[in-house]
Amino acid sequence: MARGTGWSETLVELGEVKLHLARAGSGRPVVILHHDTGTPEQLDFYDTLARRFEVIVPHHPGYGRSERPQWLRSVRDIAVTYQWLLADLGADSASLIGLGFGGWIAAEMATMAPREFHRLVLVGAMGIKPPQGDILDQAIVSYLDYARAGFHDQQAFARIYGDVTTDQLVEWDLCREMSFRIAWKPYMYNPTLPHLLGGVRAPALVVWGDDDKIVPKSAGERYAALLPKARLVTVRAAGHCVEMEQPDELATLVSGFIGEN
């Protein structure tokens, strides 16, 4: 249950996909696409944005409270599913905020429908092969170590996740299994995506934590170079999960950017 004010939870059926959505606020529609570790039910970052925008947080198919579609076998399948969702919701000119793995989905969506989106925000986005370094392979680290690697400051991890319960570990395992099902090889990127980013019309903000241990910053630089109207901003004292470690700074950046006409 999203505990900030005004959140509602719904289950949306899109063909065979049953999608869990959390929604709050009003104004311009903003879709937030979560990490490969799912999303906590409540985040200050979500609440802050919901004061100004209509915020929609879907649980990706096969993650969190959205059940796994057995047939779904690629990240593009998720991106297409979300185009369907936005059509059903009538959310025109939405902005996309993609966090990590969710950034890959957002980038795929933007390339599929170049004129559709108001703004594109990619935070520590996966999806392209970093020119230098590799995306951290969660297959060889434990659930806890992988989640912790998303943070610059382990106290921030503790604020969000507390003493990690077995239920949380089980959820991370389900998320990980789904990530393997759709992004095992190549791991967490699409080799053709860089060639398609040039078509995106929406202005893009590429944000990177200065201590991102999951996705090398070189990927951010490449995104910023390939997207026609993009700028790259680095957030200090933040790891991969910028929205959890520096929620106010990110919310300010993003609100200003999405608030532009």
Place this chain on the structure above:
Amino acid sequence: MFVMYFTEQPMSTYPADIGLEVGHTALMFSNKHFDPVAGSRLYNEYLEHYIYAEEQGVEGFMLNEHHNAPFCMQAKCNIFASILAAVTKKAKIVLLGNPLPLAENPVRLAEELSMIDMISKGRLVPGIVRGGGQESLAAGVNPAYNRERFQEAHDLIVAAWTRQGPFRWEGTHYQHRVVNPWAVPLQKPYPRIWVPGVLSQETIIWAAQQRYPYIALNTSIEATKKIWELYDKVALETGYEAGPENRGYLQQVHVSDSEEKAEKNARQFLWMQGEFTGLAHPVWSNPSGYFSPTLRRNFVEFAVGRAENPRGRPTFEQQVADGRVFFGTPKTVIPKLRRVLEETRPSIYGIWGNDGTVSNEDARTCIRLLGQEVMPAMREIGKELGLKDPFELNSPVHLRYSNDLKQMPQAAE
């Protein structure tokens, strides 16, 4: 009663102290610790052990493979199988087995196995496995589709062996424009497939649905009985009554000419730190999607160090007590094996005779005593207990070749 000899073929000269210090000996344990000079000697010794085993009366060779780990040097069981097919005469060559999900081209695997079957003049038992979790990582093959690939690769291999080519295969994980391997097996309808396993109920159920013998790998006597309960239940649901011909058992049994030496050498079964898959890293040995979903909570707790391995990690004494490790002279070991045969009634029996740093001389003594004394005694006990193996009974190679089904089975393939 069919009895075969097995060794994991350990790379016993690797620095075990470094393995203990690092905390794991698979996947990421550096191959800088592999010594190819020792490797060359050991491969040849292990081959000579199998050849010697046949000379001593052993009727079956069991071979397996593992990857990126010192506890087993055999990286491709088809290679040893090919050599043994050419240089031995009578013993069955039992592969337990080829890890099907790791195959990118099952048709090629079908061809290789057909060649081995022909070269061996029909002595091949090409068993199949899912491969260990860390082997999915070593091979870069998706653990989340391990079981799907296992079943589809099986279906494709059997089709390649039994359907006249050319035909086309449009599967979920495998697509082949043309399936038409020139080499096909000598044994008809196809060589017997056996399925070994340790834990996953899904594999036991699948094996029973195919009517393939299930080989319990070094499980305790009590766990083995539970496996048969499940197998028998599924068999009945599928339309047949399972018997000893559906049951196999692999046990660690070291025999020697003295009790003291036998115990000393049997302790080498713990050389791989007492765990079946070596000193495994809890994350790598159980990648998400690989293990049985019913055990998800146990595995995630194990992966972060909150719980013991759901597969267990018993001490040597516990393993001796619950019947996983036997040692002694033939005189003391045979009565222990009789008890196992009486209690679990398998007709296929693998004896894992030597492991770790057991000397070449002691390994050969073990093989000689197994071949000359222990295995003949087991075959006699098997006769007395009515433990007829699939070869003696000429039991159906697969469910679909059954003519004794009590009801129409579900489509099993």
